[in-house]
Amino acid sequence: MAKNLQTLEKINIIHPVEANSLFINIPHNKLKEILKSIDDEKTRVETTMERQFMIDVGGGCNLPVGALSFIIGDEIELKAFVGNLEGTKSIRGEIKGKKEEYIKLAKELAKRMNIGT
Numbered sequence: 223m224a225k226n227l228q229t230l231e232k233i234n235i236i237h238p239v240e241a242n243s244l245f246i247n248i249p250h251n252k253l254k255e256i257l258k259s260i261d262d263e264k265t266r267v268e269t270t271m272e273r274q275f276m277i278d279v280g281g282g283c284n285l286p287v288g289a290l291s292f293i294i295g296d297e298i299e300l301k302a303f304v305g306n307l308e309g310t311k312s313i314r315g316e317i318k319g320k321k322e323e324y325i326k327l328a329k330e331l332a333k334r335m336n337i338g339t
Contacts (some may be wrong), residue, residue: 234304271324278332298324304335
């Protein structure tokens with residue numbers, strides 16, 4: 223069975239925002255400290271960037287929005303897709319910049335990709 227498996231080197235798919243992510247919002251300070259010990263900064267920054275993009279284009283359950291961000295060294299890149307509710311228009315875009323500017327970059331790309339949804 224294993225001999226039939228193939229490894230995909232690079233997948234060119236823009237997934238739905240928050241796919242495969244777990245967000246936990248807990249008001250209790252002691253539990254926050256416990257959860258901080260399992261925090262993965264790279265994952266948190268990438269998913270926060272994708273989520274910020276979704277929010278800024280007005281995404282939700284109905285609007286087709288996809289985003290994929292990844293950190294390489296000191297830079298972060300976001301690739302995204304937005305379609306309108308009718309399914310008649312769509313646009314893809316991407317932006318790259320300094321990792322610490324991930325929120326600003328997400329907002330900038332969202333502004334550029336407004337298709338009048």
